[in-house]
Amino acid sequence: MKAIxxxxxxxxxxxxxxxxxxxxxxxxxxLVEMRAAGVGPEVWHLMTGRPxxxxxxxxxxxxxxxxxxxxxxxxxxxxxxxxxDFKPGDEVFGN
Numbered sequence: 001m002k003a004i005x006x007x008x009x010x011x012x013x014x015x016x017x018x019x020x021x022x023x024x025x026x027x028x029x030x031l032v033e034m035r036a037a038g039v040g041p042e043v044w045h046l047m048t049g050r051p052x053x054x055x056x057x058x059x060x061x062x063x064x065x066x067x068x069x070x071x072x073x074x075x076x077x078x079x080x081x082x083x084x085d086f087k088p089g090d091e092v093f094g095n
Contacts, residue, residue, distance in 0.1 A: 036093075074093075
């Protein structure tokens, strides 16, 4: 699958479109095929790793999760074993 990824902290110049492995949802997660995505100003912290104290949660030297952003809308593709409120095919949105 395709994703915008960033392997090091810095500017938007480090963002790259490339193929990644399809994620497998954990027991309490869902996998959403994104139809629309938003990137708000808070994503700047994910990209730059600033303030530096944020790196405790984001990854000290490089991002723990190289895929940027979290706002979006789409269709559920797969659900984890403990998910009961959603099923594949459901239309969802959130942040």
